[in-house]
Amino acid sequence: MTVFTKKLTALLPAMLLCASLSGVTTMSYADTSNPNVPISLVKNWDKTFAESTKVDHRKVTFQNRYGITLVGDLYLPKDRGERKLAAIAISGPFGAVKEQSSGLFAQTLAEKGFVTLAFDPSYTGESGGYPRNVASPDINTEDFSAAIDFLGLQNEVDRDHIGLLGICGLGGMALNDAAMDTRVKAVATSVMYDMSRAMGHGVGDGKDRYTSADRRAVLQYLNAQRWKDAENGTFAPGSHDIDVDEKGKVSASERILPETLPANPNPVLKEFFDYYRMPRGFHARSVNSTGAWNATMPLSFMNMPLLSYANEITIPALVVTGEKAHSRYFAEDAFKAIGSNKKELVIIPGANHVDLYDNVAGKIPFAKFEQFFKSNLR
Structure with a gap:
């Protein structure tokens, strides 16, 4: 690599950010193997929700501790004046992008007076990292800390008053961070998932699904797939929801959600399908909307429990879930594990899991989130 190339590579993130803020509509890069380069920086409004006239919005980039460039949407209240404001870093759901639920949460809370940052986790959305469509309990936890780094350097932000909000699977990462x-x-958190528990023990109806023998069978299945990936030199796609039948046979689909719903679908499958695959929440960059994770992605989650140190969370914590959410037991158990003496569990009557992604008609308690952060980020 020449000296010029090295300098150009080092400057690319800053160049891309400046370009994105100066009117470029779309910038795409084929070199997805370079974690220092975003996959794209789309400036035009391509969210699943309407743009607010009450906030300023701009596309931003920042790096995490592993050198992966993350892409986010920064939202600021228009009436902010010159004072420094409290800030909130927001991400999730698992497999979603910032143009979906996290962006809606960020824009709404910016309307209520916060500086907010909705970001794509590493290896997904517009953020960098190769291979694509990978998740990690460690790296995705670090992504939240990288978002704090970025927010704390902004002139509009009081760095001593920064909070986190994680939705679905990123809720567990937010608590871990x-x-x-x-x-x-x-x-x-909103309808949080403990992804280590979900992948390592299976998502059941209010309880873990896998027996110890099932767990071992899943590990054998995933490691057999590693041999295939190593032999082929590629990463096979697959769903992180892995089934084990009564005979111990393991199976998983090649994509997260089907092209069409089967007859009499599982209610949880229908919830996710009606959001990610329908115009309501579809986004082309969302793994859940268009494809699959790498098939071996669950391995690190199965071996690294996310909430091992939840008892060391001593700051104020708010855990929101739905009365009818299939994930409710994750939230309730996480709430019990959190060590803070200033914590609150809020269960929204009649709400299922996906209602708390985007259903603002009385389901998402934005007033509660506003009250919580205003009380605790003063």
């Missing part, structure tokens, strides 16, 4: 990053002053 709150247990480690002492700069976090308050943490909230």
Whole structure:
């Protein structure tokens, strides 16, 4: 690599950010193997929700501790004046992008007076990292801390008043980060999933699904897939929801959601399908909307429990879930594990899991989130 090429590579993130803020509509890069380059920086409004006239919005980039460039949407209240504001880093659901639920949460909370940052986790959406469509309990936790780094350097932000909000699977990562990053002053989740538990023990109806024998069978299945990937030199696609039948046979689909719903679908499948595959929440960059994870992605989650140190979370914590959410037991158990003496569990009557992604008609308690962060980020 020449000196010029090295300098150009080092400057690319800053160049891309400047370009994105100066009117470029779309920038795409074929070199997805370079984690220092975003996959794209789309400036035009391509969210699944309407743009607010009450906030300023801009596309931003920042790097995590592993050198992966993350892409986010920064939302600021238009009436912010010159004062520094409290800020919230937001991500999730698992397999979603910032143009979906996290962006809606970020824009709405910016309307209520916060600086907010909705970001794509590493290896997904517009963020960098190769191979694509990978998740990691460690790296995705680090992504939240990287978002704090970025927010704390903004002129509009009071770096001593930064909180986290994680939705669905990123809720577990937000709690994990709150247990480690002492700069976090308050943490909230919406219909949180503990992805280590979900992948390592199976998602059941209010309880873990896998027996110890099932868990072993899943590990054997995933490691057999590793041999195939190594032999082929590619990463096969697959769903993170892995089934084990009564005879111990393991199976998983090649994509997260089907092209069409089967007859009499499982209600949870229908919830996700009606959001990710329908105009309501579809987005082309969302793994859940268009494709699959790498098939071996669950391995690290199965071996690295996310909430091992939840008892060390001593900051204010708000855990929101739905009365009818299939994920409710994750939230309730996480709430019990959190060590803070200032914590609250809110169960929304009649709400299922996906209602708390985007159903603002009385389901998402934005007033509660506003009250929580205003009380604890003062």
